[in-house]
Amino acid sequence: MHVGIIGVGLMGHGIARNVLSRGGFALSFLDHPGNQPVDEIEGLGGKPLGTPAEIAQVADVIILCVTGSPQVEAIVAGENGLAGALRPGTVVVDCSTALPESTLRMGALVREAGGDYLDAPMTRTAKHAHEGTLNLLVGGEAATLEKIRPVLASFTEAVSHVGPLGHGHRMKLLHNYVSVGYMTLLAEAAAQAADAGIDPQVFVEVLANGGGASAALDRLAPYITAQDRDALPFAVANAQKDIDYYRAMAEAAGAQQTVADGVSKALGASVEGGHGAAYVPELVTFFRKSSAD
Known part of the structure; x- marks a missing residue:
């Protein structure tokens, strides 16, 4: 072929x-x-x-x-x-x-x-x-x-x-909603931990040994601990696009999308701030209090 x-x-x-x-x-x-x-x-x-x-x-x-x-x-x-x-x-x-x-x-x-x-x-x-x-x-x-x-x-x-036909993309949007949604939540938590002076290695280890263990943590951990963004070369703008596709799919189905709306808003603030081309792990920095001040 x-x-x-x-x-x-x-x-x-x-x-x-x-x-x-x-x-x-x-x-x-x-x-x-x-x-x-x-x-x-x-x-x-x-x-x-x-x-x-x-x-x-x-x-x-x-x-x-x-x-x-x-x-x-x-x-x-x-x-x-x-x-x-x-x-x-x-x-x-x-x-x-x-x-x-x-x-x-x-x-x-x-x-x-x-x-x-x-x-x-x-x-x-x-x-x-x-x-x-x-x-x-x-x-x-x-x-x-x-x-x-x-x-x-x-x-x-x-x-x-x-x-x-269509179920591949439907399943991918469900997958990315969970994956990107959790990474956005995790980045927000990591930013608050950093603002509070918590050792980033301790933060990662506690999550990894408890309910926060996940592929999302594995991908963000190198940035949380060492500012290495390359474990996930996925642009923030593309992450927001995927979440908004999920929201459109949910709206067409008459499904609840309250959490998805919040994830889109969080990602959108970084995109509007000029960080759309940055990688998703860098949200840990963009969500910090010092970044908003």
């Missing part, structure tokens, strides 16, 4: 290198200024192309790894987009974090064009993408998933079929 990828960013770069090096598949990628440096990808045989339509003309499987629903919709339905150029039987795999209702619309367009569509958002981090050990939450037809499983296996540790 010839693989196309659109979005060679922090996560997509790792996916592309593993599709080539571990999977041994031919790969084309969209040449875009938002890409990470692609020297390694080209060195492994990846070919840059100028538009999504050009990728659709050569690829059997097309992986999308972009910011969110507006970008996905532009790639699928926009000028020189995928929908107008897909070959019959091509599978589009959306690994972005997107709104489920948008996913259903894009899936319908791809099916009308003769292709298939899976939503397959990722969990884990850019480090796992580089290592080829991402986890995917896949929504869509089981037969379509089985058809392209060898491609997905090249950059994943686990691939979970979570239900029909």
